[in-house]
Amino acid sequence: MMKTYGLIGYPLSKSFSQKYFTEKFEKENLKARYLNFPIASIDEFPELLTHHPYIGGLNVTIPYKEKVIQYLDDLDPVSKEVGAVNVIKVDWTNPKEPKLTGYNSDIIGFTRSIQPLLKDHHKKALILGTGGAAKAAAYGLKSLNIESKYVSRTPKGDNQISYQSLDKNTIEENTVIVNTTPLGMYGNMDAKPDIPYQYCGNNHLFFDLVYNPEVTAFLKAGQEQGAVIKNGLEMLHLQAEGAWEIWNK
Template sequence: MVIGISNSKEAAEIITGLLAHPISHSFSPIIHNSAAEFLGINLRYYPFDVAPNKLFDAITGMKALGIKGFNVSIPHKKQATAVVDHLEEEAEITGAVNTIVNNYGVLTGYNTDVIGFSLAAEPYNEIFFGKTAMIIGAGGSASAVVYSLISKFNVQKIYIVNRTLETAHDLVKHYRAVYPEMEFCTIEFNDKTLPDALASSSILVNCTPIGMHPNTQNAPELPYESLNPAAFVFDLVYNPIITLFLKKAEAVGCKTLNGLDMLLYQAAGAFELWTGEKMPVEELRKTLPQLLDLKK
């Protein structure tokens, strides 16, 4: 359910924010606060660094204080499904929550990462539609990407590459129950089949924080020389805007995209849930270079 408010600066202040750990890398406060200012909405969005063992306490406090809602990011997306009262369809299917709406003490979990990824990847869909995909990571963001690739882009096979195979197996088990005809394969980073799997993939998506500020010298440990030059490579990391992962893919000749568009589109979904108003995405995109300068 979308909760609307008066589009007036005299309206009661709407408090929202981000629950994540770490949090210093995030552009979300700039995006949401800029959108609110542009639309004249009395909304403030704050970053909250919440350790994994404090998520329940943080959300309990949110209810007590009447805070309108939160975005939920690494490492809380899966855990958040257990601390809300209701899950909307995409949050239930993905088993992950990235947006919470507080409606008079009743918390509903949403997953706007799905639409965020789908809209960001859409311009490149002719490269990978109906083909094979490779996902790096097996957490909440990876789950949203898997769901989007299956439901929106009709991929036929998905490789899940993860340091911990048990976590990858759990993600595959979850989706095999939903899509029994879908072909999945889990691979460790040191698996001898990884080069061939990478070469056969038409889209490669990094769903881990590897390479995120301040650890910009890191990249997923892949045999990049095996990348298909015609593949599309998407890094959900958006700070820095060109990660080492993307640089390695560009060196092979791949088309690449960072996580900024996905960030904007998923933010727009959350913003509308909290305010009933459309986020001015195109206006924000025009000012992104200036916004990013604030984070350099």
């Protein structure tokens, strides 16, 4: 039986993962396939394993990186601390009750991708968004000794601030700015997070998890102020390979 892997999320109109793994399987002559599972509600998740009993592993994307945890049997220590999962390993040792374990390869991809661009003055960061990807970015930045705060439209807690509160001092102090929102992705390419770009400069590093288009409106605005920019494509490659390692270890 051909091993099946896949991606859950909604919507899944543009899936990097499916293209990446399909090409990988062909190139490496692996008897496997990668399917998209666009589920409109996380409540549909349990049915996947019923209908596809040979799934070896799953990726998880927006908006289920946190919601899927309730259906898992175990979490690795990192995803447990972060509170978000983007990789699920399925163990079929007991065919009647497969064991589902959650991992987070977003952290691997993000950390390895941003690290080469960091300079000594990059000590504090703003993370735009508060979802599962934002939590992975925060964990990665912490491992690189960079303090971070979340920026949210509806901030909650001490470590979240509002977009309206972003003033000159805040922007100049936080020289790493990471966009984890879907704003600016293909289909809505003119959109960008509402921050005061005019206070950014050549000390800033802009990192966007969006990879299509190559230069988002967010990155372009940063670049025009002299910031170093990077999109999420390399991160995606690195997290995908991280997922493959997890499924096959």
